[in-house]
Amino acid sequence: MSETPVRQSLTERLLAGDRRALARAITLVESDDPRGWELVREVYPHTGRAAMIGLTGAPGAGKSTLIGALAKLRREQERSVAVLSIDPSSPFTHGALLGDRIRLTEHFLDPGVFIRSMANRGALGGLSEAALQAALLMDAAGRDDVFLETVGVGQAEVDIIDHADTIVLVLMPGSGDSIQALKAGVMEIPDIIVVNKADHPLTDTMVREIKSVLALGAVGHGHDDAFWSVPVIKTQAHIGEGVAELVAKLDEHRAFIEAQGTLSERRRRNLRSEVLSICTHRLRRQLEARIEGDPRFQELLDEVVARRLDPASAAGEILGRLES
Amino acid sequence: MSETPVRQSLTERLLAGDRRALARAITLVESDDPRGWELVREVYPHTGRAAMIGLTGAPGAGKSTLIGALAKLRREQERSVAVLSIDPSSPFTHGALLGDRIRLTEHFLDPGVFIRSMANRGALGGLSEAALQAALLMDAAGRDDVFLETVGVGQAEVDIIDHADTIVLVLMPGSGDSIQALKAGVMEIPDIIVVNKADHPLTDTMVREIKSVLALGAVGHGHDDAFWSVPVIKTQAHIGEGVAELVAKLDEHRAFIEAQGTLSERRRRNLRSEVLSICTHRLRRQLEARIEGDPRFQELLDEVVARRLDPASAAGEILGRLES
Structure with missing residues (x-):
């Protein structure tokens, strides 16, 4: 005659302050799992x-x-x-x-x-981004x-x-x-x-x-x-x-x-810079994914190494190709 | 009967090792003048x-x-x-x-x-980028x-x-x-x-x-x-x-x-990361220019500050708009 426990979602458990849920949530964020980001989205109103x-x-x-x-x-x-x-x-x-x-x-x-x-x-900006999400999760879990x-x-x-x-x-x-x-x-x-x-x-x-x-x-x-x-x-x-x-x-x-009033000013400034950093980090990752294994990038790099094409011009060519 | 001196270009004077040309060239690069980048492009084959x-x-x-x-x-x-x-x-x-x-x-x-x-x-990546160009100019000017x-x-x-x-x-x-x-x-x-x-x-x-x-x-x-x-x-x-x-x-x-052979390995790795950094820096500048004064960005940021929208989702919305 055991009671059937209602199965709570990870979000609910996290908001209730469950330690294991918090640990699990941080692992999701740290491993860049989309469920981690989704979770942060859901609990964000409970932060601050x-x-x-x-x-x-x-x-x-x-x-x-x-x-x-x-x-x-x-x-x-x-x-x-x-x-x-x-x-x-x-x-x-x-x-x-x-x-x-x-x-x-x-x-x-x-x-x-x-x-x-x-x-x-080693991921540029990646650790900082993941750490901020983890801090938000800790906040949402009710840590004072x-x-x-x-x-x-x-x-x-x-x-x-x-x-x-x-x-x-x-x-x-x-x-x-x-x-x-x-x-x-x-x-x-x-x-x-x-x-x-x-x-x-x-x-x-x-x-x-x-x-x-x-x-x-x-x-x-x-x-x-x-x-x-x-x-x-x-x-x-x-x-x-x-x-x-x-x-x-x-x-x-x-x-x-x-x-x-500096707390809210500071938070606004920090959140602005955080949004921009996440954008920049994602743009860089997109860029790396697109040039990864792309023989044209390797050729450009060879030109740079051979001192026939300067780094800024190579960057310009890469960005030009991405836009076209 | 004075001779008319042949007016040398900044590039020529720089490559000849002229100090004033070098100083002028670095100022152009430092102030993000397109002529500075053009100059680096021209003299780059003489670097290394x-x-x-x-x-x-x-x-x-x-x-x-x-x-x-x-x-x-x-x-x-x-x-x-x-x-x-x-x-x-x-x-x-x-x-x-x-x-x-x-x-x-x-x-x-x-x-x-x-x-x-x-x-x-204060420009993220900007100083580093300008400094590298300046170092290349010094190299091109024949400094040992x-x-x-x-x-x-x-x-x-x-x-x-x-x-x-x-x-x-x-x-x-x-x-x-x-x-x-x-x-x-x-x-x-x-x-x-x-x-x-x-x-x-x-x-x-x-x-x-x-x-x-x-x-x-x-x-x-x-x-x-x-x-x-x-x-x-x-x-x-x-x-x-x-x-x-x-x-x-x-x-x-x-x-x-x-x-x-580590010199060339190291230089290849550094040049690769430099090209990517210039790309990332430019992408961020483009991003900042596009959201500067854009009321929709201010609204998004207000949502983030009010804890209704999390930073990662706000970043996603901004990037989504840029692509569309």
């Missing part, structure tokens, strides 16, 4: 509620440990959490960043914390906080970080390159800066250095939140030190951008 | 002779000083030199990297050294060595470095982020690694660290030159220390890739 927090910084700065500590605190506040780690390491060193992910294991058994990582499969973890050195094509509402740069004492990049304006000023591993003797020197860089940029650092004073927070993520202060600043920043 | 050397690394590592020292040595060898500095700093900190360029002033009066910098104007200087932290869209025959990563003691990025496979292994500012007490520690990273990657670091053992060279660019050794390694690497 999660706080999207991007954490970036060089490998080794302790981003994963910090996210683990943040997740713990958010769970104590009875908020549900999702973590999306973008791993841009090359296929040849695959798993190099896995050590980081292991630091999140204490949450593996808590259904309130959903953890997923995505590796770069979505943490997006990316490596912020030399991988600008993974620009998922731009879709975060709040961007946190995680540094550690001795990470001179990132400071130099901030100073030179090569790296954008984030919303919050964390100096992790703050038991290091050079911590205060680094905090001073960061503050002087921020002071330099105070006139106009290209940020739309003109009156948000970027806080510099010292943490020791492995023992939870400073994490409560970081959570408070995350909430403060969220309240600030909501009050100023 | 220069040694293209890319130098990358965090700001502050001393790339410009090193290039100055390299230029000095190359001039003593009676080779002519061109330097192209790509400055990705944001418009808000514009000129932040100018200090670096000033370090090249000692060469300003030597006609054998041509120096040019290009700033990021073309040094391409880029900042290697967080600016992967400036991928001109990929078009170098030899890639040099410049580090300084304390640049922990770059080492971590190398270790994690986030940053590609270059052909030559320089530790500049080698009078710093931590130099040898850093060299050891780099060597252990290189040893890790020895099995297969994604490089096509399987048997090139990446040298780690200590320099003090400001006094010329170690620069002769670097020049020797540059020559050695060049001879190696020529002998192995």
Whole structure:
């Protein structure tokens, strides 16, 4: 006399917050399965509620440990959490960043914390596109906080970080390159800066250095939140030190951008650029599919290699043929 | 009875190595003037002779000083030199990297050294495309060595470095982020690694660290030159220390890739990706031009912002309209 359970659709289960449905949905998106895109289309009206927090910084700065500590605190506040780690390491060193992910294991058994990582499969724009869809799915599944973890050195094509509402740069004492990049304006000023591993003797020197860089940029650092004073927070993520202060600043920043209207401005700008990026990515894929194995393309390329035809003219010929 | 000079074309003057013609030609390319593209088309058969050397690394590592020292040595060898500095700093900190360029002033009066910098104007792919054309013009003008200087932290869209025959990563003691990025496979292994500012007490520690990273990657670091053992060279660019050794390694690497056939392989692969990038960039520009001010695009975007239409579907609608 067992009851026959009503078989729910993946969409329904996802919207109900089912972890397995969320995992399955992300796999569909990641493998570029049309059902994944269809799913995102269906659940999209239920997105926009999660706080999207991007954490970036060089490998080794302790981003994963910090996210683990943040997740713990958010769970104590009875908020549900999702973590999306973008791993841009090359296929040849695959798993190099896995050590980081292991630091999140204490949450593996808590259904309130959903953890997923995505590796770069070399497709230009593809990873970023898939990652954004995954973040939307996490949002639709009712996660209150979505943490997006990316490596912020030399991988600008993974620009998922731009879709975060709040961007946190995680540094550690001795990470001179990132400071130099901030100073030179090569790296954008984030919303919050964390100096992790703050038991290091050079911590205060680094905090001073960061503050002087921020002071330099105070006139106009290209940020739309003109009156948000970027806080510099010292943490020791492995023992939870400073994490409560970081959570408070995350909430403060969220309240600030909501009050100023910059949250919706930022989201509009990001969504515009996302739509254009998806278009561009698809155009490039169409282009590659059309020239793949096309002997005329190989001939053009041979001409370019032989220095008889320049790259721009070759591009012009290819585009001309596509249009005709 | 003055002679009437034959008025030479810009192309002729460029091919004859005229500096002013080269400067003018690069300006045309940089401002996206059709005459610039036409010029590159004309002179392209005369390219492929220069040694293209890319130098990358965090700001502050001393790339410009090193290039100055390299230029000095190359001039003593009676080779002519061109330097192209790509400055990705944001418009808000514009000129932040100018200090670096000033370090090249000692060469300003030597006609054998041509120096040019290009700033990021925010156009996706645009800077990289223009920079490659500029490098081709330098090559066509008969420069023996073309040094391409880029900042290697967080600016992967400036991928001109990929078009170098030899890639040099410049580090300084304390640049922990770059080492971590190398270790994690986030940053590609270059052909030559320089530790500049080698009078710093931590130099040898850093060299050891780099060597252990290189040893890790020895099995297969994604490089096509399987048997090139990446040298780690200590320099003090400001006094010329170690620069002769670097020049020797540059020559050695060049001879190696020529002998192995990897130079032509690498150039073929780079030229293929360049042709595709130019195509993609133009497709994106066409797309932006067509939707610019188009009220239907604004309506679609409003739908996306209101969470009624997801970004991928919006992209699909836009592409569908373009095709119809």
